[in-house]
Amino acid sequence: MNACTQCAVRDKAICHSLPEESLEELNRLGRHQIVKKGQALVWQGDESLLVGNVLEGALKLSVSSADGRDQTLGIVLPSDFIGRPFGATSMHSVIALTDSRVCTFSRSAFDTFAQDHQPLEHGLLERTLTDLDRARQWMMMLARKSAGERVAIFLLHIAKRHSSDKSDGPLRFELPLSRQDMADLLGLTIETVSRQITRLRDDGIITTPSRRAIVILDQDALEACTGEC
């Protein structure tokens, strides 16, 4: 197994604060795992059996309600933590948006280890606090933003992370999500998402060279579409 010291997310995952010898111990508990696009790692409603770190790829936290509609509660990316420690059931599924690699632990083994290693627990606490802040910011968006604002916010959000950040040229990037994924995330329908993208294209704010690609021609105009958020 790969040593934690070689880990792709060595400096950013919650393990980063552990001293070398504890890291080796944790390493023996972990297991690297591939999750193919569309596969679920955790199921909504199941007892929480595993936790872990994302090494590569992107996954969504999602719930599906009785009426058949899905809602994505958040997206997790490399160095993010997955799962619900300390013996609760998982309120949501974790599903791969793209082929992903994760480093997983059995929940019970992780719980025990965390209790014995305060730096890890502290790292998890800080991360959970920022996750909570982020979730609440997202709530604000779902509650109060129009469809146009949501799409603009989302595009800028992705642009910040995925663009090949050259100095000024127009930002270009590939969406890691399908229209359906975007709709589930933004609390809209695919038709509404599609219409908003068309509108941005017609207004000359973006272009869409291919299905999944976006070019931002006028970032200021796009930011104006977010409704000062």
Added chain:
Amino acid sequence: MNACTQCAVRDKAICHSLPEESLEELNRLGRHQIVKKGQALVWQGDESLLVGNVLEGALKLSVSSADGRDQTLGIVLPSDFIGRPFGATSMHSVIALTDSRVCTFSRSAFDTFAQDHQPLEHGLLERTLTDLDRARQWMMMLARKSAGERVAIFLLHIAKRHSSDKSDGPLRFELPLSRQDMADLLGLTIETVSRQITRLRDDGIITTPSRRAIVILDQDALEACTGEC
């Protein structure tokens, strides 16, 4: 100052896991504080300066956006924890819905104390994890539920906590929130909230003996209005 051993939320706040002698030490750091209805304890955007526990009353976490609309992100009640430890800025204000009593600590003193007392940090972690689950559940509601469903869910939610829980008789309780507060919480307008309550009354599912009072006549029917959630 009141000793923590006499505290109203002794068994439920995050301090409950501390041994007696640590509790005394924490006690010396804390300060009991009254917050009048409408007063803010923490301001959105400010550096996080204080944290604490709710002893009595009800407060809301709220953000106001540039366009002047407020959104309530959650409600905190006795034994809940308030504030953002570990040196971040507060993303939201904390405002009293009713006259409240809180037990506050300076954030920096609390941070230091928590680092030295693992049981407290662990309690805070568990609470933050459940807060995160709750926030995500609320997101689902804001994203996908209709106005009627939101009001029904809210009423049942409050009923569970505030009713004088006699065996079967119709549930009766006082709302701790104004219509505006409810609208801010549910991501609606006061008019829409009002109309939904009128509809429930016309359908014989509830009665409203006074402005703030609600009687649930037909709990099954009300649950049917939530859209299986």
Added chain:
DNA sequence: CGGTGGATTGACGGTTGTCAACTTGCGTGG
């Protein structure tokens, strides 16, 4: 008894969801 603020009701319009048709892109197999 009037005033004030919260709550209700009504009329109306805009935004978004729904349903359906259509187009586009892409991979597969002949």
Added chain:
DNA sequence: CCACGCAAGTTGACAACCGTCAATCCACCG
């Protein structure tokens, strides 16, 4: 290499829901 088929995305028509604005009602208080 082309043709086909399928899934993803786009577009249009329409309706429902909810927000907006305005008028009114009601409880509470001086």
